[in-house]
Amino acid sequence: MVIDMNLSIESPLKRPDAPSIPQPSLRRLPQYHHYLVDLEAKGIGRVSCSTIGRDLNLVPIQVRKDLQYTGIIGKPKTGYSVTELILTIETFLGWNNVNEAFLVGAGNLGTALLGHERFSKFGLQIVAAFDSDPQKAGIWIHNKAVLPLDKLADLAQRMSIHLGIITAPAENAQTIADEMVKGGIQAIWNFAPVKLNVPAHIIVHNEDLYSSLASLSWKLARRFRVPIQEREAV
Amino acid sequence: MVIDMNLSIESPLKRPDAPSIPQPSLRRLPQYHHYLVDLEAKGIGRVSCSTIGRDLNLVPIQVRKDLQYTGIIGKPKTGYSVTELILTIETFLGWNNVNEAFLVGAGNLGTALLGHERFSKFGLQIVAAFDSDPQKAGIWIHNKAVLPLDKLADLAQRMSIHLGIITAPAENAQTIADEMVKGGIQAIWNFAPVKLNVPAHIIVHNEDLYSSLASLSWKLARRFRVPIQEREAV
DNA sequence: TAGATTGTTAATCGATTAACAATC
DNA sequence: TAGATTGTTAATCGATTAACAATC
Known part of the structure; x- marks a missing residue:
């Protein structure tokens, strides 16, 4: 379920000897x-x-x-x-060297990811959560503190956090990404369905559930639309 | 973030006139x-x-x-x-003709999806949740009833539900998929990181967060490993 | 040794990109 | 009309698949 649109921008300086994998x-x-x-x-x-x-x-x-x-x-x-x-x-x-991460957006999805202990087996350790809603600051979710968004940049820098996860609504995603970049975060795992504008050196990975759902529902809708003998293609 | 491994099995009967899209x-x-x-x-x-x-x-x-x-x-x-x-x-x-769906696995992720109202804009309506844990049966999450798994097949048939969502742990995913197939479900949106064995006509869409995380953490790890001037490729 | 399976090089297939004519 | 942008056909690029020699 996942399209990384940022990947489509390729550098012209491609070197054949650099390690690479499809x-x-x-x-x-x-x-x-x-x-x-x-x-x-x-x-x-x-x-x-x-x-x-x-x-x-x-x-x-x-x-x-x-x-x-x-x-x-x-x-x-x-x-x-x-x-x-x-x-x-x-x-x-790189599952050996643990990636410590900050998560922003303590809603339903954020809560789910915070509680997902199995991530640690895959080298991911979510160390704190943030939310732009000041009401949420101070609470704890799955043993992780929820802090106000304006603390993120400073903390990320001091703790040298390199990975940020965005589980906030689309409207807030850009602001959050800006804060992350300010804090020196190198890679963003973005669950909000928007294209983030970030400097070229930041790795962005879009986890767009809607893309995925689109693909699935198209196939399902097609099944009830297309005569059986034509279904084979795709 | 999404690989649909089932797609790799192509039918040899491909017909050029069938509607198709990459x-x-x-x-x-x-x-x-x-x-x-x-x-x-x-x-x-x-x-x-x-x-x-x-x-x-x-x-x-x-x-x-x-x-x-x-x-x-x-x-x-x-x-x-x-x-x-x-x-x-x-x-x-196909966002006009709403897909009614059953969700199985009322854990963190399941709860998040049940609470995600925006899905309805994309033609998805989750009408009920199920869980193999009998303890969870009877509770309500985000205004949707959680029912015991053994009711699924019968209900799916009677309500002609065509879409199933699996947010259960990997261990249970296959059993759940079997129940769904038994209930006449046509398409499965699978969030468990396992390959499901289902009849060929069932559409399976794997939403594997670990795949996605792997790709991201490889790139991040690489950044701290590869000399800067070689980073451009990929 | 014979047979299975790896590693590597070449061919195929499909998606992306380019080129260009058609049209508003 | 001239210029911008679409629609379509061809070329390119990258991932998958095939072929086959090397090796246990």
């Missing part, structure tokens, strides 16, 4: 990871691309290509070491 | 919609691809291509009618 491959890695952790729990030591592909509904060659981006080396005939593969993926994705 | 275009449509609604509120009657592109950070030709999939017809020199474009996108995406 977006789709990057996004499949956590799925492999999840699957491999399951395998390891079952005591399985080695796995091949064909097995992974069968279980995850992907063609083996795609699995192999994806895994190769992480730098893992397999053994012909026996495949990859499950444990080694798990560690390689985790290291590759 | 996934990325489909996902950009809600963004155009959001932008256009803003324009309309400002009293702007017509808009060109270059203007949209400038404001949304996309190249004009891409905007034009995307809009053409909806069937809209513009006027050379003056562009498109804003109002007409909004309506065309809404119709195209």
Whole structure:
């Protein structure tokens, strides 16, 4: 569910030697990871691309290509070491060096993310929440303090927080992003359905549920619209 | 943030005449919609691809291509009618014929989605929630009843619900999906980070936050790892 | 050794971008 | 009319898939 429109702006200075990986491959890695952790729990030591592909509904060659981006080396005939593969993926994705993050927008979605303990397994640690509504400042949600927005920039700087999460309404998102940039935040995970205007060096990742819903509802609507024998395409 | 791994299985029976649109275009449509609604509120009657592109950070030709999939017809020199474009996108995406949905998993994320009133503007109406934990059955969240999971299949059938949303933990997702299929649900919006095994005709849309987080944290980790002059690629 | 599976290079496919004629 | 912008067809670019040699 996710389109990162900021990605469409490519630098003309592309260098072939810089480490690179296609977006789709990057996004499949956590799925492999999840699957491999399951395998390891079952005591399985080695796995091949064909097995992974069968279980995850992907063609083996795609699995192999994806895994190769992480730098893992397999053994012909026996495949990859499950444990080694798990560690390689985790290291590759930077899940070892924890990202401490600030979250802004203590509404329904913000509350959900604050309570989502599993994020810590993926290298994400939400250390505090903020809200532009002064009424909300001072309360605690899932053991995390909710602070007024105007404290964000200063605190982010002092704590060297590099990641910001926006779960506020669309109207406030730009103001919040500005504060984050002011505080030296490098990457923004944006759940508000708007395009943020930020300096070019800031990484923005849009998590637009509406995009996703659009795609789903189009397919569903189409099902009741299109004659059955024409449904196969797309 | 979204990868639909089920999409990778293409039918060999592809017919060129069947209506079709690239996934990325489909996902950009809600963004155009959001932008256009803003324009309309400002009293702007017509808009060109270059203007949209400038404001949304996309190249004009891409905007034009995307809009053409909806069937809209513009006027050379003056562009498109804003109002007409909004309506065309809404119709195209099926936001007029409301999708009634069941949600399963009344945890943090489920609660957030149940409380998200704006979904109704995008044709989504969550009519009831379910949970496999019998303790949760009977409570109300954001004015929606939480029912035991074993009532789902029967109710879905009787109410002809076609859309199911899974916000339960990964462990329960498959069982829930099975119930949904049993109840005649056609499309599943899956927030659990697992691949669901469902019959081929069921539309599955995976909303995997971990995929998204992976991509973001890789980029962030990379920033602190890669020398500045090599950062430009990707 | 034979067979399975990896690693790598080439071919295909689909989305994006470019080019240009048509039209207001 | 001239210029801007659409609509359409062709070229490019990147991700996926195929082919095949290398290796355990």
